[in-house]
Amino acid sequence: MKLHDEVPADHRLSQVYRVGAGLCGAALLVFGCLGLADGLPFFSTDGEEIAGLSGNGLLSLVSIVVAAVLVAGAVMGGNSASTVNIAVGTLFVLSGFVNLMVLDSSANILAFRLQNVLFSFVMGLVIATFGMYGRVSGKLPLDNPYWRHRHPQSADPSTASPAPAPDGRRRGAALPGRPV
Template identity: 70%
Template sequence: MKLQDELPLDHRLRTVYRYGAGLCGLILLVFGILGLIDQLSFFDTTGSNIAGLSSNGLLSVLSLIFGAVLIGAAIIGGNVASTIEIVVGGLFILSGFVNLAVLDSSFNYLAFRMPNVLFSFVMGLLVATFGMYGRVSGGLPHDNPYWRQRHPEHARTTSPDRAKTPALTRGGSHSAPRHP
């Protein structure tokens, strides 16, 4: 079984995934371009100030790479964009923790400072949230394409018009309160 087998192919959430990936990718591309224009030293551990963050040539190139990956995800869209956003968001959060550990050491190859660490956490959470939007939750509505894909037996008995009332469960008569 593959992860993609459980995901719906076409749904309205794809625009959220596209815009989220595009916006975050554009921010990273601008940061990377500003760093390269400033001709920063590639492995300088002290870094230079670019848009309020410390940067060096390596961080600028990595920003361009991840920005391009997110822009590519925005172009592809759909489940691919969602999955890429979740992975990239997780990598940003991991990067925040790793760079926090090496902040004032000679291993600070990306010239991170505390604002960079905070940016990494915020960008990681933002990108991952865009990727998980409407996909990960314990209480997805019944008209959500991910819920319908995971519960095909209930999806057939629950029409989109009645999506707010849960389908009958096996052996029970669970129903939501009716509103006039």
């Protein structure tokens, strides 16, 4: 799929992807920097509280790396930012499930607590939603580049016929006895 040729750099979808990646990346960067500045032990499984979340040096470092990936996606913009957002959001949600399984065990190397798991779920959904905005929906507008890519036979939105109504009639068709 070569949509990078079809989505102009100033397209509003590209701006949503950039803003989402940039804001979420900035939040993670702040959390990671606060953890490193506080001198948290690197491999502690107990963790210390930073900005309402439990953390250790390893979690701070991972947060900074993920923030760098999100900021790089924001700089690239377009479909790259969207794809980065979807991938990172999915990894956050998966991380939440994995860390939920290892809570209160010696395998909890990132010093997660329940609030960290909830943060992973929420942040993952927010990041993924930014990435999926305008890409994944049942009702994309006809001028949307993703809709046009999925419907090449109707590449020109002005010639595309409207979808049929649930009762089988074409949308906009007159009912018997009623003008259009």
